Amino acid sequence: MSDLEPSWDFYRTFLTVMQEGSLSAAARQLGLTQPTIGRHIDALETSIGFQLFIRTPQGLMPTEAAVDLKPHAAKLASNAAALLRAATGHGPSSSVGVRGTVRISASEVIGIEVLPPILAALGEAQPDLIIELSLSDDVEDLLHQKADIAVRMAPPTQDALLVQRIGGIPIGLHAHRCYLEANGVPQSLEGLREHRFIAFDRENEFTRSLRKLMPFLNAVRPVLKADSNLAQLALIRAGCGIGVCQVEIGRRDPDLVHILQKELALNLQTFLVMHENLKTTPRCRITFDALVAGMSAYAGK
Amino acid sequence: MSDLEPSWDFYRTFLTVMQEGSLSAAARQLGLTQPTIGRHIDALETSIGFQLFIRTPQGLMPTEAAVDLKPHAAKLASNAAALLRAATGHGPSSSVGVRGTVRISASEVIGIEVLPPILAALGEAQPDLIIELSLSDDVEDLLHQKADIAVRMAPPTQDALLVQRIGGIPIGLHAHRCYLEANGVPQSLEGLREHRFIAFDRENEFTRSLRKLMPFLNAVRPVLKADSNLAQLALIRAGCGIGVCQVEIGRRDPDLVHILQKELALNLQTFLVMHENLKTTPRCRITFDALVAGMSAYAGK
DNA sequence: TATGGGCTATACTAAAATGTATGAGCGACC
DNA sequence: GGTCGCTCATACATTTTAGTATAGCCCATA
Missing domain, CATH: 3.40.190.290 (D-Maltodextrin-Binding Protein; domain 2)
Incomplete structure (x- = not known):
């Protein structure tokens, strides 16, 4: 396992793949491409040291570990959305x-x-x-x-x-x-x-x-x-x-x-x-x- | 304001800058370089549409908006750490x-x-x-x-x-x-x-x-x-x-x-x-x- | 059986992010 | 006053990352 903290973007990619069920669908959702999503998952798996998905021609099957990590990733997504919402309150006001x-x-x-x-x-x-x-x-x-x-x-x-x-x-x-x-x-x-x-x-x-x-x-x-x-x-x-x-x-x-x-x-x-x-x-x-x-x-x- | 969601890594950079008080210190903390940190903050400011820091030669002074966003970013960091902690429980066991x-x-x-x-x-x-x-x-x-x-x-x-x-x-x-x-x-x-x-x-x-x-x-x-x-x-x-x-x-x-x-x-x-x-x-x-x-x-x- | 649509994986190319080196400003201290 | 330490900003080279195109696999359907 690498001792470097993985990019937080990988968590977002991971969550999207869990929600969408396939690399391709997640890529569409995030506005990226399928190889990129695949690389993110690869990098995350290398980083944490174990497999998150079993690749199949129909899509990806999440491992038990991936299921455990999903709620954490979902919480991250909520936090990020809340931060972004809070940020909208600070721009220059027109009235x-x-x-x-x-x-x-x-x-x-x-x-x-x-x-x-x-x-x-x-x-x-x-x-x-x-x-x-x-x-x-x-x-x-x-x-x-x-x-x-x-x-x-x-x-x-x-x-x-x-x-x-x-x-x-x-x-x-x-x-x-x-x-x-x-x-x-x-x-x-x-x-x-x-x-x-x-x-x-x-x-x-x-x-x-x-x-x-x-x-x-x-x-x-x-x-x-x-x-x-x-x-x-x-x-x-x-x-x-x-x-x-x-x-x-x-x-x-x-x-x-x-x-x-x-x-x-x-x-x-x-x-x-x-x-x-x-x-x-x-x-x-x-x-x-x-x-x-x-x-x-x-x-x- | 850009309609694209900013990279979650920018939030991590933002939080570190808030904690460390300067771009350079944050760069050391994260194992990156000062120009990179500066670019992250620039990108985040562009993305949310307002300024987060007032640049001074002694360091950065956070704006009111940055202070408001900091707890959100801190929560993001806690949850990312929790995810990583949860991940350590799934690797191949030696005993x-x-x-x-x-x-x-x-x-x-x-x-x-x-x-x-x-x-x-x-x-x-x-x-x-x-x-x-x-x-x-x-x-x-x-x-x-x-x-x-x-x-x-x-x-x-x-x-x-x-x-x-x-x-x-x-x-x-x-x-x-x-x-x-x-x-x-x-x-x-x-x-x-x-x-x-x-x-x-x-x-x-x-x-x-x-x-x-x-x-x-x-x-x-x-x-x-x-x-x-x-x-x-x-x-x-x-x-x-x-x-x-x-x-x-x-x-x-x-x-x-x-x-x-x-x-x-x-x-x-x-x-x-x-x-x-x-x-x-x-x-x-x-x-x-x-x-x-x-x-x-x-x-x- | 053939075909279309879904998926992943892999070369190769283009773009984007990072690092390096450097300049300039401010403050502490000798 | 000069020097050292810290800061941020900028120009340029490099590395990393993403996109493109393609091949291969499976399944459903005609």
């Missing part, structure tokens, strides 16, 4: 407000149905502010600095985080007007059994708590399953059946009908979370405050 | 036991007076295990993965950490035999005022809790101050006066006398801490267990 990039993590539904108007107003007030939206349900975004601010539906467990409780976002059963005209409006929860129900594909924390609150759901035979809340919403809008979505989203769409309002009324607890380190960073603070205000107004309706 | 590098953070006194015999026995049993000792009182070592295992004198507040309480290490007042022969043995805490007392240079959490427990210490006029516990110990051993050290260390040295045993008996609470992620890593687990056993035996005496 009076804050500048720089803030990365927000949120669920798909929140990011697509709720945040856009809030972010539009924020962008109006802060023209030099760049917002990155990362839509996924990953919980560990903030820990690894994959995002600066996160919208969460569960209280965060980690400390050293600045947490602002937004309040409950009401959710309920919805269906398209046309669907109800064709299939009738259920008058009770038991009546749902006669309908096409849109449910979750995979179980997660949310669905489990939902089942605990509404045991009758176990009896409902779901005829449509979708993993993404966004897809569920699209299915509801397309008149495929009855499903669960945020009440406020239903109100905005004149074709959606909120059914069994009294029988099923739930609140989705919502939190805004930010690294404590960032609370003194103007662009993050301003974005955080704008999100608190916007989300609170949304939840209060 | 049956575990292999790889484990980095231990501890205070100077613990690291020099207590750990060596424990680590010697561990090294005997695990010849391929490489131990790195990082001796300082920094608290945030584990958070940034600057170490794998830490010996702490205060209960850690962060979660996601595996904590093992060791018990109290007794500490007490000590002096060299010769000093006591020349200056007499104090018969009470008040009598300490007549003696040369070795105290802490700067206040920290430990000294504050010490003062709270023993208010009379405020009245004692310290004639010798040292920031490092290790230096204090050396002063005690050299017969400079009376100071505080671990009872077990005093017992091992036939020339040290433990005075006012009944009047002053304190226990230093001790904890072993490790990242939860590492508990399944054999080399870390084995080292952790060896430290728990060794430290418990030490504290139990």
